Amino acid sequence: MGLLSKKDSKLILDPLADNNPITIQVLGICSALAITAELKASIVMGLSVMAVLAIGNVVISLMRNIIPSKIRIIVQLVVVAALVIIVDLVLKAYSYQLSKTLSVFVGLIITNCIIMGRFEAFALANGPWRSFLDGIGNAAGYALILVIVGFFRELLGSGTLLGFKVLGDPIEKTGLYALGYENNGFMLLSPMALIVVGIIIWVQRSRNKALIEDH
Amino acid sequence: MMENRTDKNSYTILFAIGMVLVVGALLAYASEALKPKITENKRLEIQQNILYAMGVNDNEDGSVNFIPTNKVASVFSKYIKKQLVIEGDKVIEDDNAYLIDLKKEEAKAADPNYTRRLPLFVGEKDGQTFYIIPMRGKGLWDAIWGYMAVDKNLIVDGVYFDHKGETPGLGANINQRFFMDDFKGEEIMNGNSFVGIDVTKGNNDPKNDDKDDHEIDALAGATITSNGVTAMIKKGVGMYIPYLKTLKN
Numbered sequence: 001m002g003l004l005s006k007k008d009s010k011l012i013l014d015p016l017a018d019n020n021p022i023t024i025q026v027l028g029i030c031s032a033l034a035i036t037a038e039l040k041a042s043i044v045m046g047l048s049v050m051a052v053l054a055i056g057n058v059v060i061s062l063m064r065n066i067i068p069s070k071i072r073i074i075v076q077l078v079v080v081a082a083l084v085i086i087v088d089l090v091l092k093a094y095s096y097q098l099s100k101t102l103s104v105f106v107g108l109i110i111t112n113c114i115i116m117g118r119f120e121a122f123a124l125a126n127g128p129w130r131s132f133l134d135g136i137g138n139a140a141g142y143a144l145i146l147v148i149v150g151f152f153r154e155l156l157g158s159g160t161l162l163g164f165k166v167l168g169d170p171i172e173k174t175g176l177y178a179l180g181y182e183n184n185g186f187m188l189l190s191p192m193a194l195i196v197v198g199i200i201i202w203v204q205r206s207r208n209k210a211l212i213e214d215h
Numbered sequence: 216m217m218e219n220r221t222d223k224n225s226y227t228i229l230f231a232i233g234m235v236l237v238v239g240a241l242l243a244y245a246s247e248a249l250k251p252k253i254t255e256n257k258r259l260e261i262q263q264n265i266l267y268a269m270g271v272n273d274n275e276d277g278s279v280n281f282i283p284t285n286k287v288a289s290v291f292s293k294y295i296k297k298q299l300v301i302e303g304d305k306v307i308e309d310d311n312a313y314l315i316d317l318k319k320e321e322a323k324a325a326d327p328n329y330t331r332r333l334p335l336f337v338g339e340k341d342g343q344t345f346y347i348i349p350m351r352g353k354g355l356w357d358a359i360w361g362y363m364a365v366d367k368n369l370i371v372d373g374v375y376f377d378h379k380g381e382t383p384g385l386g387a388n389i390n391q392r393f394f395m396d397d398f399k400g401e402e403i404m405n406g407n408s409f410v411g412i413d414v415t416k417g418n419n420d421p422k423n424d425d426k427d428d429h430e431i432d433a434l435a436g437a438t439i440t441s442n443g444v445t446a447m448i449k450k451g452v453g454m455y456i457p458y459l460k461t462l463k464n
Binding site: 034035036037038040041044045065066067068069070071074075078082085086089090092093094096100103104105107153154157158163170171183185188189 | 241
């Protein structure tokens with residue numbers, strides 16, 4: 001990345017792999033389990049969190065010298081909740097259909113622990129530009145895992161991707177279904193999301209042994 | 216060591232008060248300033264939903280497309296011939312019946328002396344008359360609601376369902392074509408008695424060829440939302456049956 005210094009580009013690239021918020025920091029698991037039954041929902045959630053985390057990180061970073069340390073968690077919560085509510089109101093007024101799509105995600109964004117985690121761990125101690133990059137990077141790392149989980153859950157659970165019937169039609173028995181293949185309904189339930197996340201963590205740590213924690 | 220300014224109690228309290236005032240004012244302003252537009256969007260959405268249920272929509276294969284918002288008002292007045300409010304035995308015509316808030320009516324109906332107002336929309340398409348019934352119920356996380364269009368023989372012509380916060384990819388799919396399209400042609404009556412339509416797992420009829428079974432395939436992984444739809448139809452449509460029966464004769 002020519003635009004960014006080496007230190008800055010690390011902020012974006014690290015969370016994609018060796019410091020991934022879901023698989024390494026184990027943050028944001030709840031929403032990763034809740035909304036990954038479909039690829040589309042994963043993508044929407046990833047982008048929403050990216051917007052909120054990048055802007056929120058900048059706001060917290062700008063305020064980092066005036067926030068009283070005793071109530072900093074409350075201040076962080078207020079910032080993210082206010083941000084999300086305002087964005088939601090603006091969308092409801094000017095882009096109603098989009099806001100309908102996002103409505104379920106709003107509550108999940110506010111409670112996403114990645115957001116509070118990055119405010120606390122990064123934005124309170126760094127300048128706005130670096131905080132912005134950190135927000136983008138961590139949200140991208142989060143989105144990446146969501147997309148991978150969403151891809152497998154939708155493909156194996158419903159036989160579709162983004163709503164397209166890529167494996168054929170299960171009712172008309174075409175494509176793979178003509179050979180006796182069946183969708184695995186279990187993939188649609190949350191336990192399988194946890195197992196898929198577990199498999200990703202397993203694969204990642206066996207490829208990079210340095211990530212395995214000491215006991 | 217000098218005490219940090221931001222650690223003082225007085226500073227903390229002042230900061231908290233200031234933050235509450237600023238954020239409160241900001242949110243109140245945003246909410247008030249955008250309210251007229253949001254209310255208008257919601258009003259048009261109701262018209263779009265009612266039209267959708269009776270099959271007046273811009274659907275292409277697989278996707279749900281409403282009549283665009285800039286056209287919906289005129290299309291609504293073209294297709295919806297009458298808006299009725301049923302109050303006990305009385306039936307009144309009211310051009311703003313679609314604005315009746317079902318949630319508020321349900322709350323008021325808790326009072327036994329209150330006669331609940333039931334809005335009903337009479338639409339006409341290709342020379343056929345449809346009765347569109349609004350309903351409201353509970354899903355897994357929050358409210359679900361919908362509209363069901365029936366003809367005078369009480370056979371379903373179409374439905375529209377929506378939800379406030381069902382699980383994306385699972386219960387949230389009640390507003391998808393593959394679920395809603397199944398309702399077309401189903402009967403809600405068994406002879407002279409009302410049975411509704413069960414959204415059930417044991418249907419064994421994925422192509423939905425059997426239109427007399429009062430059953431629709433449930434959504435995989437969304438049992439409670441599916442049950443919520445069943446209950447909503449039983450209760451919501453059930454209230455209209457006494458009136459709808461009078462049409463049949």
